[in-house]
Amino acid sequence: MTPERYRRICDTLDRRQPDLTVIMDGVHKPHNIAAIVRTCDAVGIMDVHAILPNNRARMAAGTAMGSQRWVKVHKRDESTSVIRELQGEGVQVLAAHLSDTAIPYRQVDFTRPTALLLGTEKFGVSDEAAAAVDQHVIIPMMGMVESFNVSVAAAIILSEACEQRRAKGFYDSPRVDEARYNALLFRWGHPKIARLCDAEGVPYPELDEDGQVKDSAALTALLRKEP
Numbered sequence: 590m591t592p593e594r595y596r597r598i599c600d601t602l603d604r605r606q607p608d609l610t611v612i613m614d615g616v617h618k619p620h621n622i623a624a625i626v627r628t629c630d631a632v633g634i635m636d637v638h639a640i641l642p643n644n645r646a647r648m649a650a651g652t653a654m655g656s657q658r659w660v661k662v663h664k665r666d667e668s669t670s671v672i673r674e675l676q677g678e679g680v681q682v683l684a685a686h687l688s689d690t691a692i693p694y695r696q697v698d699f700t701r702p703t704a705l706l707l708g709t710e711k712f713g714v715s716d717e718a719a720a721a722v723d724q725h726v727i728i729p730m731m732g733m734v735e736s737f738n739v740s741v742a743a744a745i746i747l748s749e750a751c752e753q754r755r756a757k758g759f760y761d762s763p764r765v766d767e768a769r770y771n772a773l774l775f776r777w778g779h780p781k782i783a784r785l786c787d788a789e790g791v792p793y794p795e796l797d798e799d800g801q802v803k804d805s806a807a808l809t810a811l812l813r814k815e816p
Contacts, residue, residue: 590778595800598777601659602770604760606633608680608702609750613639614668614718615709616739624740625707626657632751633760636661638704640668658777668706672721675704682706684722685742686714687735691725699750700757707739774800785812 590598611629616622622639629637639662665671672682680702685694697703706722708714713736719725728737728745736742754760763770775793776783778800786793786808795803802808 590800592799595778598774598800602765602773602777603763604633605635605763605765606754606759607635607765607769609634609699609754610675610680610704611637611743611747612668612671612675612682612704612706613637614706614715615640615712616707617641618710621710621738621740623657625743626660626662628740628744628747630657630659632747633754634660634747635765636663638663638665638671640665640671658780668715668718669721672704672706672718676723678702680704681724682722683724683726684708684714684719685727685739685746686719686722686725687727688719688725691727693729694726694746695749697724697726697749699753700759703750705743705746705750707743710739782808782812 609632611625611634613622613625616625616639626637637660641664675682682704683697684706686706686708706714706718708718726746728742730736737745765773772793775796778796779802782802783793785791791808794808797803
């Protein structure tokens with residue numbers, strides 16, 4: 590890892606937002622999943638929850654998600670339990686959903702712990718998810734169609750969340766707990782060694798001030814096992 594890459598990784602981790610997330614409830618087209626996850630990385634999101642349909646699209650969607658190194662995608666079985674779990678942690682869950690109670694997305698306080706729920710490409714948010722979330726939000730439309738593509742809607746709403754948080758200084762200092770910060774720093778900077786350590790149940794070795802692995806007899810022995 591070069592010093593420049595080490596600094597870039599540190600700068601990225603310093604801006605990560607552990608209390609901002611996305612729930613993809615049935616989004617299954619690989620290009621939409623990849624675009625949403627890419628937007629999540631761009632605004633500093635660390636974790637995404639994906640409820641995938643039980644059909645042939647599941648494998649294709651999983652492939653698209655696997656290509657994203659910088660955002661952890663948690664595959665979940667259904668949306669309601671995810672919503673309740675996050676709400677129990679004090680997170681407001683918003684659904685991008687057209688309804689009589691929906692409010693324009695810019696009226697939301699995104700500096701609160703927030704999860705944005707996005708429904709399927711064809712049918713949108715399910716009735717169960719719509720009933721479980723805290724608020725429905727919409728993007729005001731000026732044309733004949735009623736909604737944006739799901740990945741575009743995600744980008745628009747998350748850009749507002751990013752701007753609100755930037756204005757309040759949320760990106761100015763690290764917000765990730767030290768243990769996870771250090772683990773991600775090592776995985777991103779030394780992915781090959783991290784995989785070996787994980788496979789063998791060996792703790793990640795320490796890094797020096799330049800992001801290089803410090804001498805470690807245990808690490809040397811581990812690397813010698815590699816075929």
